[in-house]
Amino acid sequence: MTLFQFDVGDRARKTGRLVGRVRDELVRALADKRLKERITQQGLAKKLGVHRSQINRQLSGEANLTLRSLADLAWAMNMDVVFELREPASPAGSNEPPETSTVGHAPAKILDGRRRMPSGAPASKAAPDDLP
Numbered sequence: 561m562t563l564f565q566f567d568v569g570d571r572a573r574k575t576g577r578l579v580g581r582v583r584d585e586l587v588r589a590l591a592d593k594r595l596k597e598r599i600t601q602q603g604l605a606k607k608l609g610v611h612r613s614q615i616n617r618q619l620s621g622e623a624n625l626t627l628r629s630l631a632d633l634a635w636a637m638n639m640d641v642v643f644e645l646r647e648p649a650s651p652a653g654s655n656e657p658p659e660t661s662t663v664g665h666a667p668a669k670i671l672d673g674r675r676r677m678p679s680g681a682p683a684s685k686a687a688p689d690d691l692p
Contacts, residue, residue: 593637607636
């Protein structure tokens, strides 16, 4: 069996993540519009004067998504595009633990998964301290 290992640099990784986030946001927006306004890929294509397959290829990642095509899709969905550049939250390569919902709260309780017997029922042969 042949195995391939790819070393994806920071530049390519950031580019891929941005393109993925933009595509995900477009698909989410179209899904919301589909529920609220019954807009479809065919409807977008008709409004833009292109074939439905072009819209499908752009949303699925099979075709390049340019800034112009992004602006066209946003226009066809009657939406604005918001863009923001900002400094990274942490330097590249740092392994910082993510914030969790337990920060600032009491420590998590460890539950005893052993089965409790109703009062009056015979106890098991193993003492509680003998169980793993």
